Amino acid sequence: MPVPVILDCDPGHDDAFNILLAAAHPSIELLAITTVAGNQTLAKTTLNARRVCSAAGIRGVPVAAGRDRPLHGPRRVAEDIHGGSGLDGPRFGQEEPDVPLDPRGALTLLRDILLTHPTPVTLVPTGPLTNVAAFLLAYPELAGRIERIVLMGGSTGRGNTTPAAEFNILCDPEAADIVFRSGRPVTMFGLNATHQVRATPEVVARIAALGTPLSALCVDLLTYFASTYREVFGFDAPPLHDPLTVAHLIDPSLTELVRAAVTVELAGTYTRGATVVDLHGVTGRPADTEVAVHVDAEGFWRLIVEAVRVLGDGAGPR
Ligand code: RIB
Ligand code: CA
Helix, strand or coil: CCCEEEEEEECCHHHHHHHHHHHHHEEEEEEEEECCCCCCCHHHHHHHHHHHHHHCCCCCCCCEEECCCCCCCCCCCCCHCCCCCCCCCCCCCCCCCCCCCCCCCCCHHHHHHHHCCCCEEEEEEECCCCCHHHHHHCCHHHHHHEEEEECCCCCCCCCCCCCCCCCCHHHHHHHHHHHCCCCEEEEEECCCHHCCEEECCCHHHHHHCCCHHHHHHHHHHHHHHHHHHHHHHHHCCECCCCCCHHHHHHHHHHHEEEEEEEEEECCCCCCCCEEEEEEECCCCCCCCCEEEECCCCHHHHHHHHHHHHHHHHCCCCC
C-alpha cells in the first residue's frame, strides 16, 4: 500500500526535488503540500511549490501556505544558498503557475486530511518546523492521526548556519523542541546523513541525458545550487538534503538508522538551535528518535533520476 504523505516544505532547491520524488513514485500517496517560511519568505516558498508542481505536471495535490514566521525569534532566509526567489537558476515565467493555492491554509488543510484520511498520515517536514509545531499545539487531539514525522533537520555533528545549528532547526528551535518531544515517532535526517548525497557533475549529467524540459529545469536548479554551495561552503558538489526523507519512505534499506535521544538546545548563547544527539546513551534520556547515520547514495540518486524521467516523460504522477 502506498505511504500517505504530506510534505511541509520551504522550496528551496532540495525541497523541489522532494516534491518531484513524492509525486512520481508509486509507493508514495502525496496527499498535500504545505509551505512554511524558511529558505525564503512564505510568499516565495509558496509560489515556488506551485511553480514546481506546475512545471512537473503535478495536478490534484492541494498546496496551502502555513506560517510566515517562527513561533519565537527572528525571521531568517537562506538567500545566499537559494537566491532571491528561493529557487534561482531556472527561468520561470512571470505568469501565475496553473496550480492553484488552496485557500484553507496549511493548518486547516492538515486538519481536514487527518480527520478524513482512512489511515494515519506520515508528515515529511523539510523546512523549519513551525507549521508542524503549530498544528500539534492547535489540534492535540489529532496527534494520533500522524503515523510518524520524517524530517530533514539538525545534525549529529556541526551545523551549517552556526557552528552548532542546522538551518531548519535554528529558524525555529522552539518549534523543533515541540516536535521532537511530541511523542510521535520522529525520524531525523541531519546534515551528517544528507552530506553523503551530493549532486556531482556525474549525477547532473545523468539527469541532463533525460533530455526533457523538466530535466533541463532540474539541471538549472542543481547548477545554481552547486554554485552557491561552492561559494559559501567550498563544496565540490551540493548535498541534496530533503529528498532523503521520501527516499527513506520509498526504500528503507537505503538508510541506516540508529535510535538516540535528541534534544534541541534553546538557551545556549553560541549553541541555540543545536540538535544534541546522544548516540551513546550517556544522558539517560529515552532513545526515542530514529537518527540517520548512513545512506546508500547510488540507490538514492537512482530514485531521483527515475522520478525526473517519469514526470518529464509526461507520464506524470501516478
Ligand atoms: O540545512 C538544510 C535545510 O535547510 C534544507 O532543508 C534546505 O532546504 C533548508 O531548508
Ligand atoms: Ca528545505
